Amino acid sequence: MTYSIRHAIHPSDSKSYDTAKLREAYLIEDLFQKDSITNVYTLYDRLIVGGAHPVEQPLKLETFPTLRSENYLDRRELGIINVGPNSKVTVDGEEIALANKEALYVGMGTKEVIFHPAASGEALFYFNSAPAHRSNPTKKVSLNEAETVELGSLESSNHRIIRKLLVNSVVETCQLQMGLTELQKGSVWNTMPAHTHDRRMEAYFYFNLPEDQAVCHFMGEPQETRHLFVKNRQAIISPPWSIHSGAGTYNYSFIWGMAGENLNYDDMDKVQPTELK
Numbered sequence: 602m603t604y605s606i607r608h609a610i611h612p613s614d615s616k617s618y619d620t621a622k623l624r625e626a627y628l629i630e631d632l633f634q635k636d637s638i639t640n641v642y643t644l645y646d647r648l649i650v651g652g653a654h655p656v657e658q659p660l661k662l663e664t665f666p667t668l669r670s671e672n673y674l675d676r677r678e679l680g681i682i683n684v685g686p687n688s689k690v691t692v693d694g695e696e697i698a699l700a701n702k703e704a705l706y707v708g709m710g711t712k713e714v715i716f717h718p719a720a721s722g723e724a725l726f727y728f729n730s731a732p733a734h735r736s737n738p739t740k741k742v743s744l745n746e747a748e749t750v751e752l753g754s755l756e757s758s759n760h761r762i763i764r765k766l767l768v769n770s771v772v773e774t775c776q777l778q779m780g781l782t783e784l785q786k787g788s789v790w791n792t793m794p795a796h797t798h799d800r801r802m803e804a805y806f807y808f809n810l811p812e813d814q815a816v817c818h819f820m821g822e823p824q825e826t827r828h829l830f831v832k833n834r835q836a837i838i839s840p841p842w843s844i845h846s847g848a849g850t851y852n853y854s855f856i857w858g859m860a861g862e863n864l865n866y867d868d869m870d871k872v873q874p875t876e877l878k
């Protein structure tokens with residue numbers, strides 16, 4: 602298990618960052634390490650961005666010093682999305698099978714979460730965890746239970762399917778919300794028009810991108826944008842004051858996860874392309 606901390610940054614400080622500093626602050630490059638769980642503890646709503654990659658052995662979600670709690674989920678909730686082959690997770694002894702793109706919400710108070718290797722192929726679980734104030738039931742969400750919306754068009758290069766997996770119309774959470782957006786063939790732009798939501802931070806995890814391709818992720822205040830080139834299976838931390846949008850050299854998918862003030866997915870302040878700088 603590994604863990605690291607990412608501090609929260611003021612937008613007026615962020616403005617002066619060069620490429621290396623921007624990447625150090627916002628990009629997460631190595632989420633999946635063989636037979637290990639990676640935790641990136643952010644100071645944006647204390648959301649943890651994580652990856653579990655059990656190949657030879659099952660991996661238990663262990664607490665780490667930053668949490669100062671006996672168990673990882675003593676005061677936290679957890680959202681897992683399977684981005685690998687059919688795999689399973691055990692939650693307090695109960696075995697839960699997760700197919701590719703299926704999600705699992707795990708409530709506060711859970712003592713033991715174990716990620717298992719896949720029967721064929723290499724298991725890859727992406728997760729987010731946020732502080733919680735009450736215990737909600739653990740619940741698996743499959744694709745037919747998700748709230749699915751189709752947005753954009755091929756003409757504007759942003760035809761995409763948004764699967765709202767762990768949102769409040771589907772599962773009860775304290776503050777966590779997660780979903781999966783799939784760009785359709787020929788479409789490369791996500792989240793255009795861009796938006797900010799000062800009430801919530803967001804984390805993006807880009808995947809299903811060919812290894813020799815990249816996504817150019819746009820961040821920053823709408824009038825002060827910056828970009829970072831991102832490869833397959835890398836994540837970006839998006840502060841509440843920042844837009845989060847991207848254009849790929851190929852179509853791709855990404856998981857978005859949010860924590861903060863409210864559970865209203867539509868609470869966003871849109872910024873039209875012509876208003877961005």
Ligand SMILES: O=C[C@H](O)[C@@H](O)CC(=O)C(=O)O
Pocket residue numbers: 761763780781782791792793803845857866869
């Ligand atoms: O606040 C919501 C998040 O930014 C994402 O859900 C946006 C997204 O998936 C998209 O437009 O493609």
Ligand SMILES: [Zn+2]
Pocket residue numbers: 796797798803845869
């Ligand atoms: Zn957003």
